[in-house]
Amino acid sequence: LVLPLIAAMNSFTTLCFLAAVATGLCGVKEKSFSMKAGVKFNSRAYTSMLTANNGGEFGNWTWPEMCPDEFFAVGFSLRVEGNQYGLDDTALNGIRLICGKKEDRSFLYTVESHTGYYGEWTETQWCPSGVLKSFQLRVEPSQGMFGDDTSANNIKFRCSSNPSLEGVGMEWGEYGHWSQECTDGGICGIETKMEEFQYGLDDSTLNDVRFHCCSSFQQ
Numbered sequence: 001l002v003l004p005l006i007a008a009m010n011s012f013t014t015l016c017f018l019a020a021v022a023t024g025l026c027g028v029k030e031k032s033f034s035m036k037a038g039v040k041f042n043s044r045a046y047t048s049m050l051t052a053n054n055g056g057e058f059g060n061w062t063w064p065e066m067c068p069d070e071f072f073a074v075g076f077s078l079r080v081e082g083n084q085y086g087l088d089d090t091a092l093n094g095i096r097l098i099c100g101k102k103e104d105r106s107f108l109y110t111v112e113s114h115t116g117y118y119g120e121w122t123e124t125q126w127c128p129s130g131v132l133k134s135f136q137l138r139v140e141p142s143q144g145m146f147g148d149d150t151s152a153n154n155i156k157f158r159c160s161s162n163p164s165l166e167g168v169g170m171e172w173g174e175y176g177h178w179s180q181e182c183t184d185g186g187i188c189g190i191e192t193k194m195e196e197f198q199y200g201l202d203d204s205t206l207n208d209v210r211f212h213c214c215s216s217f218q219q
Contacts, residue, residue, distance in 0.1 A: 034108035037099065041066045046189060046212040047182075052137040054176030055208025056151030059195030062114035066189035066212065067099035071109055073187040073211075074100040075126040076157060078167040081119030090118045090205040091140070091150035091170040097132070097190055098124055113192040116205030122168045130160035131186030135211060140173030151195070151204040160186060179211075188214035 044066045067073065079094035094115025100108050105126075138154040154169025158178070189212030195204045 032105055032108055034098070034110055037065060037068060037109040037111045039063060039065055041068045044069055044188065044214065046214050047184070048180070048213045050135060050179040050182070050187070050211040050213060052135070052139070052176050052179060052208060052210070054137060054139045054174075055193060056139055056149075056195075056204060057142060057207065058149065058151060058204050059193050059207045061191060061193050061208075064189050064191040064212065065111035065113050067097070067109055067111060067214075071099040071101050071188070072131040072185060072214065072216075073097040074105065074108075074131055075124045076132065076155075076165070076167070077124045078122045078155065078169055079115050079119050080122060080167075080169050081116075083170070088203055089148055089150045089170075089172075090116060090203050091153040091172060092138075092155070092167075093117065093119045093205045094121075095155060095167075095190060095192070095206070095209055096121065097187065098126075099188070100131075103129060111190055113190045113209075114194045115192070116194065116203075117197060118203075118205065125165045125167070127157075127159035127165070128161055128163060131182075132157045132211075133160045133186050133213075134158045134179045134181040135187075135209075136175050136178045137209065138169065138171075138173050138175045139208075147202075149202055149204040151207040152209070155209070157187075182213035185214045185216035187211045 075098035077096045096112040136156040156166045193208035
């Protein structure tokens with residue numbers, strides 16, 4: 001009984017390995033390769049833009065960054081500075097979109113526009129399937145002349161497959177309304193409103209964000 005069992009196990013192992021190579025089964029995770037898109041694909045046409053109703057008041061809009069043609073945002077990561085306990089807090093500093101092509105996540109691009117200078121990037125959160133289609137921004141309003149402004153603190157995204165994903169940000173302020181949705185296709189680009197470094201004064205860094213929607217049909 002032992003020898004046939006070993007032979008059967010060896011056969012299963014071989015089949016499992018072949019299946020893993022072909023489809024990523026048997027506990028073998030598909031490895032992903034990613035690279036920064038930057039402004040290389042900024043000529044991509046978009047159909048609409050999603051905006052927040054509660055964005056912060058400081059800073060200026062910076063450059064857009066777009067996923068390549070046929071790629072859409074399927075996940076995101078945040079750059080967040082934790083609580084500074086009496087020192088200058090900046091909270092959410094940046095948003096990085098992860099762009100994938102349909103359900104293939106073996107080759108990815110990242111876009112983030114301008115980001116702040118503080119904090120660390122969180123682990124990527126993924127739509128289980130589909131793409132990002134709308135968002136909700138958490139913003140602390142202006143704290144006045146002698147207060148510590150953090151402005152944007154966190155973000156939520158809704159996937160086309162229905163789940164909502166909340167970033168690992170900070171808790172100051174309140175969420176605004178959900179943005180409109182990308183009605184065809186999904187989020188394909190990002191543009192941030194950033195307060196530049198204040199040289200020892202009160203930094204708020206990321207204040208607002210808007211996202212581009214692209215059609216799933218090629219023009």
